[in-house]
Amino acid sequence: MNLCSHYQECPGCDYWGISYQEEKKLKIENLKNFLSHKFLNTESLNIQFHSLAGPTQIRDRVDLQWRKNIGWGYVHGPSSKLIPILKCLLMTEPLSQFYEFIKTINLPYEKASIRLRVSPKNEWGLWLDLPNNDIKDLLENQSPILDKLLSKSIVEIGQKRKRLIKNPDLIKYKLDKNPHWHNWFVTSNLQGKDLPLYSLVGGFTQVGFEINKILVIEVLKLIKKLKFKNNFELAESPIVELGAGIGNFTFGFLSEGYKVIAIENDPQALDALKFSLENHYYKFTTEKLKLSDQLKIVGWNFLKNEPPPFATSGILFVDPPRSGLGKFLENPIWKSDPSFEYIIYVSCSLESWKLDFEKLSEKNYDLKNISIVDQFSRSKNVELISVFQKSTAAIK
Numbered sequence: 001m002n003l004c005s006h007y008q009e010c011p012g013c014d015y016w017g018i019s020y021q022e023e024k025k026l027k028i029e030n031l032k033n034f035l036s037h038k039f040l041n042t043e044s045l046n047i048q049f050h051s052l053a054g055p056t057q058i059r060d061r062v063d064l065q066w067r068k069n070i071g072w073g074y075v076h077g078p079s080s081k082l083i084p085i086l087k088c089l090l091m092t093e094p095l096s097q098f099y100e101f102i103k104t105i106n107l108p109y110e111k112a113s114i115r116l117r118v119s120p121k122n123e124w125g126l127w128l129d130l131p132n133n134d135i136k137d138l139l140e141n142q143s144p145i146l147d148k149l150l151s152k153s154i155v156e157i158g159q160k161r162k163r164l165i166k167n168p169d170l171i172k173y174k175l176d177k178n179p180h181w182h183n184w185f186v187t188s189n190l191q192g193k194d195l196p197l198y199s200l201v202g203g204f205t206q207v208g209f210e211i212n213k214i215l216v217i218e219v220l221k222l223i224k225k226l227k228f229k230n231n232f233e234l235a236e237s238p239i240v241e242l243g244a245g246i247g248n249f250t251f252g253f254l255s256e257g258y259k260v261i262a263i264e265n266d267p268q269a270l271d272a273l274k275f276s277l278e279n280h281y282y283k284f285t286t287e288k289l290k291l292s293d294q295l296k297i298v299g300w301n302f303l304k305n306e307p308p309p310f311a312t313s314g315i316l317f318v319d320p321p322r323s324g325l326g327k328f329l330e331n332p333i334w335k336s337d338p339s340f341e342y343i344i345y346v347s348c349s350l351e352s353w354k355l356d357f358e359k360l361s362e363k364n365y366d367l368k369n370i371s372i373v374d375q376f377s378r379s380k381n382v383e384l385i386s387v388f389q390k391s392t393a394a395i396k
């Protein structure tokens with residue numbers, strides 16, 4: 001096992017110096033201890049662990065920071081100190097090569113943050129965020145830096161992630177306010193076939209192509225195994241998906257022929273999802289499904305205390321941000337009965353998942369299945385897939 005030269009100081013990892021087998025064991029044990037709870041007998045819980053073959057080379061996108069006189073690296077949260085990083089073993093080889101190039105760039109500014117990603121075709125994407133005054137200076141006075149960046153990568157700049165382009169006079173740079181959707185990510189159908197996803201460099205995606213495939217396929221397998229009460233037909237009722245993002249799970253659901261109501265509140269993610277749909281959806285399927293019957297895309301903030309834009313259904317699928325479902329679990333929808341028979345909950349934060357788990361238990365949902373997909377190898381964080389079922393007594 002390669003030992004990372006930054007492991008003692010870098011905030012990204014917790015588990016260097018132990019084998020991946022040991023790390024897996026620790027993660028399962030830690031999860032069991034964490035879950036021990038009045039609602040849950042963890043002894044009977046068989047926690048599955050899904051991962052790549054090894055813990056390294058998992059990330060096709062990464063977020064780093066720049067500090068003048070220090071360089072590029074990761075920021076240690078509590079101290080805000082930048083830890084300069086020469087090489088991060090979590091990056092896939094194509095991303096590592098991109099980072100080698102980025103390390104040759106010196107910014108004449110105090111601070112900046114960057115997202116780096118490689119596309120499935122190994123194109124390089126950089127989202128650079130820095131204060132407005134520095135952006136102005138960069139565009140007006142730093143053409144050697146911009147020339148160098150644009151010679152190798154696609155660049156977005158600023159909070160709005162505007163694409164950097166060179167004016168036709170080939171002298172001046174400008175930021176285009178129109179989004180440039182690009183095939184930056186890839187999801188999967190149940191058989192492992194790639195389904196292209198369009199987004200911005202700066203948009204949210206899961207961390208890496210291969211581990212994401214494992215995550216999506218695992219969710220699709222779990223849905224296939226669900227048994228419904230009262231002769232409920234999943235094909236007839238849409239999966240309600242909260243936090244659809246650019247369609248990472250949505251397209252997997254569609255490729256299995258399920259109906260979906262995809263809910264998301266980030267306008268850029270919604271537009272990206274629509275772009276993938278319009279440009280590539282018919283390549284995903286062998287038969288041309290009537291899309292308007294199969295998918296509804298809804299811009300809605302699930303934290304708002306207003307009636308949701310859907311009726312209850314067989315499956316609620318949720319992949320919320322780190323803060324979890326929060327106030328959504330107080331929405332009036334939960335007063336209607338029977339509500340969702342199954343809730344499939346993908347979570348990247350154990351803490352908020354546990355709070356939501358308690359609220360779901362109080363609403364008579366039993367935890368039926370829980371598995372780890374190791375998106376955050378070498379760190380204590382885990383990605384969970386959990387399946388809840390409304391208890392038999394609560395189903396009319």
Ligand SMILES: C[S@@+](CC[C@H](N)C(=O)[O-])C[C@H]1O[C@@H](n2cnc3c(N)ncnc32)[C@H](O)[C@@H]1O
Binds near residue numbers: 265
């Ligand atoms: C962890 S990401 C998952 C995205 C997508 N499922 C994927 O796998 O790439 C969470 C998503 O929830 C969305 N989101 C966060 N808060 C939300 C809210 N209050 N209402 C609707 N969507 C929200 C985010 O914009 C983001 O796309």
